Amino acid sequence: MFARVIAFEALHDFIPLYPLYQLLFADHGLSAAQISTLFVIWSATGFVLEVPSGAWADTYSRRKLLILGALISGLGYTAWITLPSFTGFALGFVLWGTSSALISGTYEAFVYDELAARGRTEHYATLLGRARSASFVMNLAATALATPLFNLGGYVLAGVVSVLSCLAQAGVAWSLPEARAVEDARESDEPGARAAFGNYLHMLRSGVAEVLTSRLVRRAVALVALLGGFLAFDEYFPLLARETGAATSVIPLLIAGTVAAQAIGGALAGSVYKLPAATFAVGLAATAVLIATGALSGSAWGFLPIAVGYGLMQLVIVVSESRLQDAITGPARATVTSVSGFFAEIFAIAVYGGFALGSIWFTMSVLVAGLTIPVLLTAFVVPFALPAPRNSADAEVSGS
Numbered sequence: 595m596f597a598r599v600i601a602f603e604a605l606h607d608f609i610p611l612y613p614l615y616q617l618l619f620a621d622h623g624l625s626a627a628q629i630s631t632l633f634v635i636w637s638a639t640g641f642v643l644e645v646p647s648g649a650w651a652d653t654y655s656r657r658k659l660l661i662l663g664a665l666i667s668g669l670g671y672t673a674w675i676t677l678p679s680f681t682g683f684a685l686g687f688v689l690w691g692t693s694s695a696l697i698s699g700t701y702e703a704f705v706y707d708e709l710a711a712r713g714r715t716e717h718y719a720t721l722l723g724r725a726r727s728a729s730f731v732m733n734l735a736a737t738a739l740a741t742p743l744f745n746l747g748g749y750v751l752a753g754v755v756s757v758l759s760c761l762a763q764a765g766v767a768w769s770l771p772e773a774r775a776v777e778d779a780r781e782s783d784e785p786g787a788r789a790a791f792g793n794y795l796h797m798l799r800s801g802v803a804e805v806l807t808s809r810l811v812r813r814a815v816a817l818v819a820l821l822g823g824f825l826a827f828d829e830y831f832p833l834l835a836r837e838t839g840a841a842t843s844v845i846p847l848l849i850a851g852t853v854a855a856q857a858i859g860g861a862l863a864g865s866v867y868k869l870p871a872a873t874f875a876v877g878l879a880a881t882a883v884l885i886a887t888g889a890l891s892g893s894a895w896g897f898l899p900i901a902v903g904y905g906l907m908q909l910v911i912v913v914s915e916s917r918l919q920d921a922i923t924g925p926a927r928a929t930v931t932s933v934s935g936f937f938a939e940i941f942a943i944a945v946y947g948g949f950a951l952g953s954i955w956f957t958m959s960v961l962v963a964g965l966t967i968p969v970l971l972t973a974f975v976v977p978f979a980l981p982a983p984r985n986s987a988d989a990e991v992s993g994s
Contacts, residue, residue, distance in 0.1 A: 596721060598770050599705055602660065603725035605763035606697070607733035610740040610752040611671055613846035616832045618749045622678050626833065626958070630950030633829055634943050635684050639691025641939040644698070648932025649801060651700035656928065660704065660767040663696035668760030675753030699932035706919045706927060708771070716984065719916035720864030726912055730857030737853055740846040801929025804922065810981055811930065814918040817979040818934040820972050821911045823941030827885065827904070828852075830949065830962055831897075837958045838894045848897045855905030863912035868983045874910045875976035881907040882970035889962040907969070910976070920984040 611618070619629050651659050670689030673682050705722065709715045736759075743752045805815050831852060835845045866873070884903030888896035922930050945965060952961050 595708060595771055598766055599708075599721065600725045600728045602763060602766045602770065603701070604728040604732040605759055605766060606664075607729040608736045608759040609671070609733070609756040610736045610743050611674070611749070611756045612733065613737045613740050613832055613849040614744060614749060614752055614842075615674065616829065617836070617842055617845065618674065618678070619683055620833070620836075621749075622683075624680060624683070626953040627950045628680060629833075630946045630953065632680075632683050632687050633826070633946035634950070636687035636691045637939045637942040637946060639688050640695045640698075641936060641943065643692060643695035644932045644936040644939060645802070645929065647695040648699040648703075648929040648935070649926065651696075651703060651928035651932075652801065652926045655772060656700045656704040656707075657767060657770050657772045659696050659700050660770070661764050663693045663700070664760050664764035664767055666690075666696070667693035668757045668764075671753050671756045671760065675750050678749075695932075695935070698935045699928040699930075702915065702919060702931050703928035704770075704772075715920075718919060719867040719913065722916055723860050723863035723912050726860035726863070726908070727857045730853050730860060730908075734850050734853040734857060737846045737850040741843050744846075745843060800924050801926030801933065804924040804926065804930055805933050808921075808923075811918070811921050813979040814914070814921050814981050815930065815934040816937065817972075817975065818911075818914050818918050819937035820941060820968075820975075821907070821914055822935065822938030823945060824907065824965070824969055824972075825911075826942045826945040827962065827965065829946075830958060831900070834889060834958045834962055835894065835897065838892065838896070840894050844894075848894055851897050851901035852904045855901040856908040859905035859908035860912050863909050863916070866909065867913055867916060871977045871980040871982075874913060874980060875973045877906045878910050878976060879970055879973035881910075882966040882973065885969070886963040886966040889959045889966075892959065914980060917981040917983065921981040 616629060619632065624632075647659070666689050670686040670693065673686035673689060676682070677685065702722070705725075706715065706718055709718055709721070736756075739755070740752055743755060747754075805812055831849055832845050835848045836842075840848060881903040884899040884906070888898065888900035888903070890896070891899075918931070918934065919927070924930070948964075949961050952964070956964075
C-alpha cells in the first residue's frame with residue numbers, strides 16, 4: 595500500500611504546466627490583475643466545495659473520489675490548452691478547484707484510516723512526509739522537463755503531458771486498497787438516497803462539531819489553514835522570476851530550486867515530528883526572512899534564499915498536518931481536514947485579491963515580500979496552536 599499511496603501523491607504534481615501556466619496566461623494578453631482574478635476563481639471553487647466534499651469522503655468510497663479528482667484535474671488542463679482565453683483559463687481553474695476539493699481532505703483521511711485499520715498510525719507522519727517529498731521530486735522532474743517540452747512543442751505539448759499524468763494518477767488510485775472495515779464504517783446499510791443523504795448530513799455535522807467543540811482540534815485546523823494559504827507564494831514565483839529579467843525557458847529552472855527544497859523539507863518531516871513546537875516557530879520565522887530577502891534582491895540569485903525558506907515552510911506544513919490528524923478523534927476525519935482546507939481557501943482568496951489590487955501600485959517583488967509579514971506573525975502562533983505529538987496528545991484531546 596505504501597508505494598501506491600506515495601505514487602498517487604507523486605503523480606499529482608508531475609505537471610509540466612505548473613511552472614508555465616502563469617506565463618501562458620500572460621502570453622495570451624492577461625494582466626497581473628486578470629491572472630490574480632483567475633486565482634480567486636480557483637480558490638472560490640475550493641471554498642464552496644471543500645467542506646461538502648469532505649463530508650462526502652466520510653460517507654462514500656474515498657478511493658473512488660481520488661479517481662474522480664484525478665480525472666477532473668486532467669479536464670482542467672485540457673481546457674487551458676484547447677481554449678487559451680480568459681474564459682477557457684477560468685473553466686480550467688473551476689475544474690482544478692473541484693479536483694483539489696475532492697482530493698485534499700480525502701487523501702489525508704484515506705491514508706490515516708488505512709493505517710489505523712492496520713494498527714500503524716505511528717507511521718503517518720513519515721509516510722505523509724515521504725509522499726509529499728516524492729510529489730516534489732516529481733514536480734522537480736516536471737519543472738526540468740518543462741523547458742525542453744516548451745522548446746519542442748510549446749505550451750500545448752506541456753499540457754498534453756500534464757493530462758497524461760492525471761490519467762496515470764487515476765489509474766494508481768484505482769489500484770489502491772480500501773480496508774473493508776473502514777469502508778463499512780462510512781457506508782450505510784440502509785438502501786436508498788434518503789439513507790445516504792442522512793449519513794452525509796451526520797458526518798458533516800460530526801466533523802464541524804468536532805472543530806467547534808475541541809479547542810485542540812480548532813487551533814490545529816486554524817494553523818493548518820494559515821499555512822496552506824501561504825502556498826499562494828507558488829503562483830507568483832514565475833512572475834517574480836520574469837521581473838528579474840529571466841527568459842521563459844530559464845524560469846522553470848529557477849522554480850526547480852524551490853521545488854527541490856520542498857522535497858527535502860517534506861522528507862525530513864517524519865524525523866523531526868516530535869521536536870518542540872518552538873522549533874517549528876523558529877523555522878517559520880526564518881521562512882519569512884529568507885523569502886523576503888530573496889524577493890527584494892532583484893536578482894535571479896534571490897531564488898536561493900527563497901528556496902531554503904520554502905523548504906522550511908514545507909517541513910512545518912507536513913508536521914502540522916500530521917499532528918492535526920493525530921488530534922482528530924471523531925469519525926468525520928475527512929470533514930475536519932476539509933474545514934482547514936476551507937479556511938485556507940479563504941486566506942488564499944485574500945492573498946490573490948491583495949496581489950490583484952496591489953499590482954496597480956507595487957512590483958511583484960514588493961508584493962511577494964509583503965506576504966511574508968503574515969508568515970512571520972503566524973510563527974508566534976505556532977507554539978500555542980500546534981498539537982503535541984500523538985504519544986502526549988491523547989490526554990489533551992480528552993480534556994479539551
